[in-house]
Amino acid sequence: MDLFAQLLVNGVVAGSLYALVACSFGLILGTTGTFHFAHGVVYAAGAYGAYFAAGLGLPLWAAAGVGIAGAALLGTLIEVVVYRPLRRIAASPLVILIASLGTLIVLENAIAIGFSTDAKVLEGFPRKGIVLGGVGFTTLHVTMVAVSLVLFLGLLAFLRWTRRGKAIRAVANSPEMAEIVGIDTARVFLLVFALGSAMAAPAAILIMLDRGATPDMGMDAILIAAIAVIVGGIGSVPGAALGALIIGLAQNLGVMKIPSEWQAAIAFGVLLLVVILRPRGLVGKKLRRAEI
Amino acid sequence: MRRTSFSLVALLSLIAMTVVPARAADPKSYKIGTILAMTGAGAFYGKVMSQGAQLAMEELNARGGVDGVKFELVVEDHKSGQPKEAVSAINKLVNIDRVPFVLTSYSSPTLAILPIANEHKVMLLNGGGVSPKLVNASPFLFHNRVLANYQALGVVERAKERGFKKMAMLHWNDDAGNGVRDFIVPIWKKMGGAVVADEAHPVGATDFTTQIAKIKQTQPDLLAMWTWGKDLGIAVKQARDLGFTAPIMGIDYTPDAAKIAGAAIEGQEYVTDYFNPQGDEKWTRDFSAAYRKKYGEEPEIYAANYYEGVYILAELIRAAKKKGGDYWNGQRLKAALTEIRKFPSVYGGTVDFQEDGTSLKRVALFEVKDGKPAFKRFIDIKK
Structure with a gap:
C-alpha cells in the first residue's frame, strides 16, 4: 500500500511537470498548426536564463522571472525568424517540422557552447523533505504541482474569458474565418508563442532546482509533451494536461509489478494504445474528412 | 667499361636497399582518435577526458613529440553512449583520418566498435568504460581503468x-x-x-x-x-x-x-x-597543476586516465620505433604494449596490464x- 501511495504521488508530480510542457506545446500546435519541436530548446532556455540571472546575484524569484521572460522572447523570435517566412512561402508541414528540429539542435548546441554541457544546478529553494505516512516528497514537489495547477487554470481562464483568449480560440477554430471577422492572425500567433513559451519555462526551472539541468534537457521533455498532446487530443488544452497526467501516472504505477527499466517504454505504449483505439485522442474533436 | 661500372653501381645500390634494414617510416604526425561523450547526458565525461588527452598531447608536442613527430588529436562523439554513433565515429577515424590508435570510452560504444577496430587492426585503449563484458572482448582492446x-x-x-x-x-x-x-x-x-x-x-x-x-x-x-x-x-x-x-x-x-x-x-x-590530485608522486602533482592552470578546475580520474593514455601511447611509439620498419600501426603498438606491460601511472604507482587486456592500478x-x-x-x- 505504501508503495502504491508513493508511486501515485510520484506520478502526479511527474505528470504535472509534463502537463506544463504539454499544454504549452498543445496550445501552439492547436492554434498555429506548427509542430514546434524547438519548443524543447525554448524550455531549456527558460532554465538557463534563470541560471544566468541567478549567477548575476538576483534572488531566485527574480531569476525565474528573467528565465520566463527570456523563454517568451526566444519563442516569439523563432516564430518571427523561422516559421513566419516559411509560412509565407507556403512551406509544407514537413518542411516546417524539419526547420523546427534544426532550430532545436542549433540552439541546444548554442546553449552548450555558452554554458558548457555539465549539469547546472539552481540553488536557493527552501527545499525540505517531508515523510507523511510512509510517503516521501519535498516542498519542491508540492511547488511543482501547485505551479502547474495555477498556470493550467490561469491559461484556461485566459482562453475562456478574455478578448485575446477568445481571439486565440477563434484562430484555432478556423484561421480563415478569424481573418474574415477582422482578427490579426499574425499577432495572435505571436501571442500564442509568447504565452506557450512562458508557460513551459517554469517546468524547466523547477527541474533545474530539483535535479540540475543540461542543455539537452528539452529533447525528452518535448517528446513526452508531443505524446501527451496526441494522447489527449490535438487542439484541446485540458486534453494535453490529461494526457500528461496519464503518462506520468502510467509510468510510475505501471512499474509496480514489472521491472522499472521498462518505464521509458510505457509512454509509447500509452501512445500506441490511444492511436489504435481512439485516434482523435481522449478528448479531441472528431476529425472530419476533408476539413476546409 | 663505363657502362659496366654504372650497372654495377646500380646493382649494388639495389642490393643495399634490400639488405640494410628499412629505416623506421615516420608518419607526418601521430594522429590519435578519441570517441568520447562530447554531448548528451554524459557530456561531463567527454569534456574532462578530452581535456586530459589534450593536455598530454600539448605537453608532449612542446617537447617535440616523439623524435620531432608531433601528436594530433581527432575528437569524435558517441553522444553519451550511443553505439551507432560510436560506429560511425570509428568508421570515420579508420577510413578518413586513418588512425591506428583510438582512445575509447563507455562500455556499449566500445563493444560496438570492436569488429571494425579488429578488421582494421586499430588498437583501442579504454580509460572510462567499466563493463565486465569488456574483459577479453578483443585482442586489440586494452584498459587503463580498473573495470567495475x-x-x-x-x-x-x-x-x-x-x-x-x-x-x-x-x-x-x-x-x-x-x-x-x-x-x-x-x-x-x-x-x-x-x-x-x-x-x-x-x-x-x-x-x-x-x-x-x-x-x-x-x-x-x-x-x-x-x-x-x-x-x-x-x-x-x-x-x-x-x-x-x-x-x-x-x-x-x-x-x-x-x-x-x-x-x-x-x-x-x-x-x-x-x-x-595532491598525490604522493611528483608526476601526479605536476599534472594537477598544469590541468588547473589550463582549465581552471581540479582534475579527476577520467581526465587523469586519458592524460595517462596519451603518455602510454608515446611510450608504445618509442618502443615500436626502435624495432624499425613501418611501426605506426595497431599491430605494432599492441605488440609493444604486451611486451612492456608495466607503465608509470599518473595516479602514482604503475598501470600493470594483464593478459586479458585489463590493468591493475590503485583502487581505494x-x-x-x-x-x-x-x-x-x-x-x-x-x-
Whole structure:
C-alpha cells in the first residue's frame, strides 16, 4: 500500500511537470498548426536564463522571472525568424517540422557552447523533505504541482474569458474565418508563442532546482509533451494536461509489478494504445474528412 | 667499361636497399582518435577526458613529440553512449583520418566498435568504460581503468565488514550496469548476503523516484549503485528526498554528481580508482597543476586516465620505433604494449596490464566529506 501511495504521488508530480510542457506545446500546435519541436530548446532556455540571472546575484524569484521572460522572447523570435517566412512561402508541414528540429539542435548546441554541457544546478529553494505516512516528497514537489495547477487554470481562464483568449480560440477554430471577422492572425500567433513559451519555462526551472539541468534537457521533455498532446487530443488544452497526467501516472504505477527499466517504454505504449483505439485522442474533436 | 661500372653501381645500390634494414617510416604526425561523450547526458565525461588527452598531447608536442613527430588529436562523439554513433565515429577515424590508435570510452560504444577496430587492426585503449563484458572482448582492446567488477568487489567486501545483509541495487540499464550486477550478485550471495531489490534505469535518467519507491519498500540495509556520473547524484538526492535512510555505496564519484546531490551525498562511501590530485608522486602533482592552470578546475580520474593514455601511447611509439620498419600501426603498438606491460601511472604507482587486456592500478575506498572525496584506504583487488 505504501508503495502504491508513493508511486501515485510520484506520478502526479511527474505528470504535472509534463502537463506544463504539454499544454504549452498543445496550445501552439492547436492554434498555429506548427509542430514546434524547438519548443524543447525554448524550455531549456527558460532554465538557463534563470541560471544566468541567478549567477548575476538576483534572488531566485527574480531569476525565474528573467528565465520566463527570456523563454517568451526566444519563442516569439523563432516564430518571427523561422516559421513566419516559411509560412509565407507556403512551406509544407514537413518542411516546417524539419526547420523546427534544426532550430532545436542549433540552439541546444548554442546553449552548450555558452554554458558548457555539465549539469547546472539552481540553488536557493527552501527545499525540505517531508515523510507523511510512509510517503516521501519535498516542498519542491508540492511547488511543482501547485505551479502547474495555477498556470493550467490561469491559461484556461485566459482562453475562456478574455478578448485575446477568445481571439486565440477563434484562430484555432478556423484561421480563415478569424481573418474574415477582422482578427490579426499574425499577432495572435505571436501571442500564442509568447504565452506557450512562458508557460513551459517554469517546468524547466523547477527541474533545474530539483535535479540540475543540461542543455539537452528539452529533447525528452518535448517528446513526452508531443505524446501527451496526441494522447489527449490535438487542439484541446485540458486534453494535453490529461494526457500528461496519464503518462506520468502510467509510468510510475505501471512499474509496480514489472521491472522499472521498462518505464521509458510505457509512454509509447500509452501512445500506441490511444492511436489504435481512439485516434482523435481522449478528448479531441472528431476529425472530419476533408476539413476546409 | 663505363657502362659496366654504372650497372654495377646500380646493382649494388639495389642490393643495399634490400639488405640494410628499412629505416623506421615516420608518419607526418601521430594522429590519435578519441570517441568520447562530447554531448548528451554524459557530456561531463567527454569534456574532462578530452581535456586530459589534450593536455598530454600539448605537453608532449612542446617537447617535440616523439623524435620531432608531433601528436594530433581527432575528437569524435558517441553522444553519451550511443553505439551507432560510436560506429560511425570509428568508421570515420579508420577510413578518413586513418588512425591506428583510438582512445575509447563507455562500455556499449566500445563493444560496438570492436569488429571494425579488429578488421582494421586499430588498437583501442579504454580509460572510462567499466563493463565486465569488456574483459577479453578483443585482442586489440586494452584498459587503463580498473573495470567495475573489481571495484564492486571492494564494495561488497566493505558491506560485509559493516555487517550488512540485505542489499538493494540500482544500476544503469546497459552493458556496464547490468554487467556489474551479473558479476556481483553470485559473489554477494556466496558471502551470505541477500539481494532484496534489483532496479535498473536508463543511462542519463533524471527521475529515479519510481525505482527508489520500490527499493524503499524492501527496507534494505544498503543500497548499492552501479551507476555513474550525474545520474548517481540525482538518484542519491531523490532517495534522501523520499525519506530513504539506509546507507548508499557506489563505485563512482564526480564533482558533477556531488554538486547536484549537495548535502544528500555526505558520508557516502565508494570504491573507485585512486586518483588524488595532491598525490604522493611528483608526476601526479605536476599534472594537477598544469590541468588547473589550463582549465581552471581540479582534475579527476577520467581526465587523469586519458592524460595517462596519451603518455602510454608515446611510450608504445618509442618502443615500436626502435624495432624499425613501418611501426605506426595497431599491430605494432599492441605488440609493444604486451611486451612492456608495466607503465608509470599518473595516479602514482604503475598501470600493470594483464593478459586479458585489463590493468591493475590503485583502487581505494573513499568517503564523501564536505562534498569532496576523502581517502580512507587502498583496496587490494584479488583477481
